Amino acid sequence: MAFPGGVLDISWSDDSTKIVASGDGKSSMMVKAFAYDTGNTLGEMVGHNRPASSVAFRPVKPFRVMSVGEDNKSVFYHGTPFKFEKSHSCHTGFVNA
Numbered sequence: 001m002a003f004p005g006g007v008l009d010i011s012w013s014d015d016s017t018k019i020v021a022s023g024d025g026k027s028s029m030m031v032k033a034f035a036y037d038t039g040n041t042l043g044e045m046v047g048h049n050r051p052a053s054s055v056a057f058r059p060v061k062p063f064r065v066m067s068v069g070e071d072n073k074s075v076f077y078h079g080t081p082f083k084f085e086k087s088h089s090c091h092t093g094f095v096n097a
Contacts, residue, residue: 003030005051014059018042018080022052022067031055031067031075033082043082047075053096068095 005024030052033042050071058064072091
């Protein structure tokens, strides 16, 4: 699991079995979720078109993930497997946290 442009943030599930990472995917996915022990991907997390600077994992079921990034968006996912739920583009600058 690597981002060509680097990992910018990670977040663990409450039971420490799932990891969500954000970064610069260089024209691919900017947010990825995977199982810590196998590295298997836990869904397709699309929604950003620029690097995702931060990610947060809701620590209990039902699992939710929120990511923010340099495309001025806040993107929400639900899962597992994680899927795009909605996004907000109401920011006027980079969203950092």
